[in-house]
Amino acid sequence: MNNFTYIAADTPKQAANIISQNPDAAFIAGGTNLIDLMKENIAKPNQLIDLNKIPGLDEITELPDAGLRLGALARNADTAYHPLVQERYPLLADAILAGASAQLRNMATNGGNLLQRTRCYYFYDIATPCNKREPGSGCAAYDGYNRMNAILGSSEHCVAVFPSDMCVALAALNATVNVSGATGERQIPFNEFHRLPGDTPQLDNNLQHGEIITSIDLPPGGLNKNYSYLKLRDRTSYAFALVSIATAFELKDGLIVDARIALGGVAHKPWRVTEAEEFLKNKQPAKESFTQAATLILKGAVGLKHNAFKIELAKRAIVRNCLTALNPDK
Missing domain, CATH: 3.30.43.10 (Uridine Diphospho-n-acetylenolpyruvylglucosamine Reductase, domain 2)
Structure with missing residues (x-):
């Protein structure tokens, strides 16, 4: 060090x-x-x-529109167990509790969760080339052991995945990231916060140098009746996702009037396909529709030597999680 x-x-x-x-x-x-x-x-x-x-950045407070503001310095554990998060945004609580260990959740902050780096093996091995760690050096994972790597949105320069569980739920819930910098404050819609690798895999997000995350806003209506978070991994605890899915529905008169599906463990950022969500609207919540939505979400997926299995795994996991969201208490 x-x-x-x-x-x-x-x-x-x-x-x-x-x-x-x-x-x-x-x-x-x-x-x-x-x-x-x-x-x-x-x-x-x-x-x-x-x-x-810095005072106030560890607070979780109600917003005037009945949304919720999560302070950037609030710990993950305090967020997951906060009464208003559990009542209004249980999908987020479940996603946080699926991540890391209890000890890490007690220390990790909400803002830091958004900013964590990939857990790609080659990123952590400084003896190997990695464009994220050293731009222009190459991507050892592309032809290496890439079981944990991306199947969506990657490039020849980087096949790393973003490891957060919390962020998958925040993407599904249409959160907003509030940031402050030397030139003032701004808001970033959550789905625009993280980046795909493209030609600049060293850039994980769209923060400018000098900007600090101050809070994360959750809109009202947390889709808290029909939801589920599913995390598939090599072992049942303390492991990063091969595939994770945050799913939430609003149902009315037996039809889906709002659908949210976000994936983790498959791309450089939480993955959402609005085309699939729009497809599900005004349809009965049934396996056939969920299967078609899963196909839309995985359109364009490309498997590497060791992770091609994740494409079918993700499709099946989406269908399973959608069905689970219909009866979350079972």
């Missing part, structure tokens, strides 16, 4: 001003991902800017 200086910021503006003057600085909150990256000599910040003393 390299040497670094440390400073604790008192406000988002102060934190943004400090980091905007130093391209090699990094924010630290829970540190559950950053410290690992530093230990492995993947991240080498020369300065850490601690955000934990």
